[in-house]
Amino acid sequence: MTNILIELSRYLIIIAIAVYTYKGFVIFRITDEKEKENILRVQNHLMFAIHFMAYLILFLSTNQIEIVFFYLLQVVFLSAVIALYRVIYPRSSKLLINHMCMLLSISFIILTRLSYTKSIKQFKIVIVSMVITMLIPYLFKKIKFLDRLGFVYAGIGIGLLGLVAVAGSISYGAKLSFSFAGVSLQPSEFIKITYVFFVAALLSKSQELKQLLIVTALAALHVLILVASKDLGGALIYFITYAFMLYVATKEYLYLTGGLLSGAIAAFIGYRLFSHVRVRVIAWKDPFSVIENEGYQLSQSLFAIGTGGWFGMGLYQGIPNTIPVVDQDFIFSAIVEELGGLFGLCVILICISCFVMFMNVAMQAKERFFRMVALGIALMYGFQVFLTIGGVTKFIPLTGVTLPLVSYGGSSVLSTLIMFAIIQGLYILKQEEDEKVEKIKADAARKTKQAAKKRKQQQESK
Amino acid sequence: MLQERQNRQLKKENNSKNRNNKELSIVAYIFVGLFVLLMGYFVYFNIVKSPSIINSSYNTRQDLFAKKVIRGKIVSSDGKILAQTVVSEDGTESREYPYDNMYAHVVGYASKGKAGLESLMNFNLLTSNAPLMERIIKEFKGVKNTGDNVVTTLDSKLQETAYKALGSNNGAVVVMEADTGRILAMVSKPDYNPNDIDTIWDSLVATDNTEDSSLLNRATQGKYPPGSTFKILTLMEYIRENPDYENYTYECSGKIVIDDSTINCYHNTVHGTEDLYQSFAKSCNSSFANIGLQLNINSLSKLCNEFLFNSALPYSMVYNKSSFTLTNKAETYDIMQTMIGQGETLVSPLHMALITQTIANNGVMMKPYLVDHTENYDGKVVKKYKDSAYDTIISEKEAAILKDFMQNVVENGTATKLSGQSYTVAGKTGSAEYGNVKGQSHAWFVGFSPVEDSKIVVSIVVEEAGAGSEYAVPIAKKIFDAYYN
Numbered sequence: 001m002t003n004i005l006i007e008l009s010r011y012l013i014i015i016a017i018a019v020y021t022y023k024g025f026v027i028f029r030i031t032d033e034k035e036k037e038n039i040l041r042v043q044n045h046l047m048f049a050i051h052f053m054a055y056l057i058l059f060l061s062t063n064q065i066e067i068v069f070f071y072l073l074q075v076v077f078l079s080a081v082i083a084l085y086r087v088i089y090p091r092s093s094k095l096l097i098n099h100m101c102m103l104l105s106i107s108f109i110i111l112t113r114l115s116y117t118k119s120i121k122q123f124k125i126v127i128v129s130m131v132i133t134m135l136i137p138y139l140f141k142k143i144k145f146l147d148r149l150g151f152v153y154a155g156i157g158i159g160l161l162g163l164v165a166v167a168g169s170i171s172y173g174a175k176l177s178f179s180f181a182g183v184s185l186q187p188s189e190f191i192k193i194t195y196v197f198f199v200a201a202l203l204s205k206s207q208e209l210k211q212l213l214i215v216t217a218l219a220a221l222h223v224l225i226l227v228a229s230k231d232l233g234g235a236l237i238y239f240i241t242y243a244f245m246l247y248v249a250t251k252e253y254l255y256l257t258g259g260l261l262s263g264a265i266a267a268f269i270g271y272r273l274f275s276h277v278r279v280r281v282i283a284w285k286d287p288f289s290v291i292e293n294e295g296y297q298l299s300q301s302l303f304a305i306g307t308g309g310w311f312g313m314g315l316y317q318g319i320p321n322t323i324p325v326v327d328q329d330f331i332f333s334a335i336v337e338e339l340g341g342l343f344g345l346c347v348i349l350i351c352i353s354c355f356v357m358f359m360n361v362a363m364q365a366k367e368r369f370f371r372m373v374a375l376g377i378a379l380m381y382g383f384q385v386f387l388t389i390g391g392v393t394k395f396i397p398l399t400g401v402t403l404p405l406v407s408y409g410g411s412s413v414l415s416t417l418i419m420f421a422i423i424q425g426l427y428i429l430k431q432e433e434d435e436k437v438e439k440i441k442a443d444a445a446r447k448t449k450q451a452a453k454k455r456k457q458q459q460e461s462k
Numbered sequence: 463m464l465q466e467r468q469n470r471q472l473k474k475e476n477n478s479k480n481r482n483n484k485e486l487s488i489v490a491y492i493f494v495g496l497f498v499l500l501m502g503y504f505v506y507f508n509i510v511k512s513p514s515i516i517n518s519s520y521n522t523r524q525d526l527f528a529k530k531v532i533r534g535k536i537v538s539s540d541g542k543i544l545a546q547t548v549v550s551e552d553g554t555e556s557r558e559y560p561y562d563n564m565y566a567h568v569v570g571y572a573s574k575g576k577a578g579l580e581s582l583m584n585f586n587l588l589t590s591n592a593p594l595m596e597r598i599i600k601e602f603k604g605v606k607n608t609g610d611n612v613v614t615t616l617d618s619k620l621q622e623t624a625y626k627a628l629g630s631n632n633g634a635v636v637v638m639e640a641d642t643g644r645i646l647a648m649v650s651k652p653d654y655n656p657n658d659i660d661t662i663w664d665s666l667v668a669t670d671n672t673e674d675s676s677l678l679n680r681a682t683q684g685k686y687p688p689g690s691t692f693k694i695l696t697l698m699e700y701i702r703e704n705p706d707y708e709n710y711t712y713e714c715s716g717k718i719v720i721d722d723s724t725i726n727c728y729h730n731t732v733h734g735t736e737d738l739y740q741s742f743a744k745s746c747n748s749s750f751a752n753i754g755l756q757l758n759i760n761s762l763s764k765l766c767n768e769f770l771f772n773s774a775l776p777y778s779m780v781y782n783k784s785s786f787t788l789t790n791k792a793e794t795y796d797i798m799q800t801m802i803g804q805g806e807t808l809v810s811p812l813h814m815a816l817i818t819q820t821i822a823n824n825g826v827m828m829k830p831y832l833v834d835h836t837e838n839y840d841g842k843v844v845k846k847y848k849d850s851a852y853d854t855i856i857s858e859k860e861a862a863i864l865k866d867f868m869q870n871v872v873e874n875g876t877a878t879k880l881s882g883q884s885y886t887v888a889g890k891t892g893s894a895e896y897g898n899v900k901g902q903s904h905a906w907f908v909g910f911s912p913v914e915d916s917k918i919v920v921s922i923v924v925e926e927a928g929a930g931s932e933y934a935v936p937i938a939k940k941i942f943d944a945y946y947n
Contacts, residue, residue: 003601003602003603007602244489288518303520303522306515317526318526345501345505348500355493355497359486359490359493363487385497386493386497389504390503
């Protein structure tokens, strides 16, 4: 009986997430509000169904009663997030909330599978982060001087990154984090946000050459400190984000191509200079030739993805824990190994859907600063997803970054939730403005009508 | 008026927004494009790359399938069971090898890290292609499915003949089909009984010197000096550089002395006046040292590399690369030694078989392979492995000349034990000295039959036996006899 349930739910989970993902794209073409609302509800049901089936398997495989309680807590949490957003911010993007919850629930499932204790830790951090970030859309409406603090953001970013580079603790060969009072913080995750704000604020103010030079120098300083800390993935994300933000702000193709070209040259120099860069490239070219050392991680990841196939081995049927750092950089491999390649493709599509939503918000925003902020966040998010999934599948060399919202790690999840909340803030702002405009239009139309009536009356009276 | 201006303002804003969005759209398209590429790659990986990657013997995940599938059988091309899993009444499984030591290295073992075909075909053996409904029903019942069988290219008669012919000697035999690269037999000694692998494992790996280990498959991993069998390549190079090779003559006095360096003929035999055919047939060391000193070493080195010295062989199981390291800066003595197959050159029996096969197959090297097809448990073919050419190494004309020389070895030279049979044979013997002890040698024979339209290739090395003509040629004869009867 248990066996039938496990086998059956393996396929049902894939069908459910495929439908969920499909709906996530269909909704972009639908204008009717009622229909939209319907789709969003269906998505919620599907998410809870996947969550239920997965935890059923987790419970049946481990027979630990704690998992049932843990599951129930998660249901309460996810329902609360969906409900609270609807109540507090009725104009928020429901699709983005659904995606956020979907990715979080996938994270809970796979982390519980990998390590129960870690998943509990992560769950606590997610709750706290969610409570904090729920305030952000409100603050965004109230605080009016965010676009005037460009140099302050830059100062904070460079200062903190510098501090980590000098005094941070080393993990996996890179200086990334601070530890105090038992909590380990990874400032580069949060500096992503100040960095986007700094670039957005300064570039939306002026595009004169002098300004561009100053901003470029400050951005380059961020990137160089990250390179010095051996955080290659971070450096790359910061660099790409800047190159594209500069392009959008100035509308100059030359800056983009020149920027990317100089980035390529810098990467080549880095390859020649640093052995840890060369190692990554060697492991990427042929991980099996160096399987005992540098290629071990990637080989294990490819074995996991390949052996999982399209339908996955089923939860607890694989051995994802043989991949080093599986709960962070290699979470996608674990997902594909046990939940299947089709599930993995859906995860990529959901991330793309989020990226498209972010870009939409950027396009809709009226103020330059807001446009640039939304763009910067979209770039940060999109490129990080690309780097991590491309890395673990051997599409591109490994850079050691996490899958936002899904990977284990408090700093990462908090910083991503902040980004989602900022986008919600911008989305809500835009919705409210639209309503105002609608009102003005309606007023104007009414007035024209009245005036015409008046004229007619006057003519008639003549 | 006021309203019109307001309307115009709105319109203008919309227009400017559309214009501003051009760059944002481009950025969005670039990134969505990147994601599409990523997904395309992911699909490609799963369909095209994944099967060979998960087949890697490093992939410990394969063993997870053992929980759901009963390991399939390995059988010879004539249907003899070489390995099978027996399930006892209480459900415990054991792997059985009915022929004990005979197929030890080529079939390998399935526990203790796996080796041989058990390792290469692990994933196929643990995959069930039983009828779909049957599989689904069993899966839901929680009953194990039956894994696929691997049908090898091995011929039980030839394997048995080769195994017995090698007797108590150490060494290796490779028998291959000349025009396909199918491996018909592969024997290596010393050997072990794979049925006892778990109990004898500790003593097998305890030997400090891995060269002596019974686990080593000498047919593919053994690194032997090629001895006089290398003269095939020296000869090829000489013929290429000297189109008038038929006019070559040499006066053999049993040894050659140049710059204080001496090369002796085997047992110091004095061969007298000889042409190139006789030098090769009698395997005259002095004459070949003399030839070697005239050769362009760079181009000989190029020829050797084309024959896959110093590089990977087109073979998917464990093997060692052969090495040829002579350069044009080498000392006279080293050059002379290398030309007669001594010196630094090392080669595996499989590689010698490939070189011989190339000549037998008119210059085209075939990829050697051991698996004919896989089939599900009731005999439905799942995947057929076809023969494929690796490359054309020498021209058809050159191959014909070499065949002629090699047939002369059998008719008038060191391998006359093979002449006068119902079948024709061409080949080359070798007595490869090893280590520093003079006079002790490994016996070599490489050859093929029949000379025209060749069918079968053998490569034989008998360790520490003595002359190839006395110890390796008789083994070849037994194999050819078995093949033709």
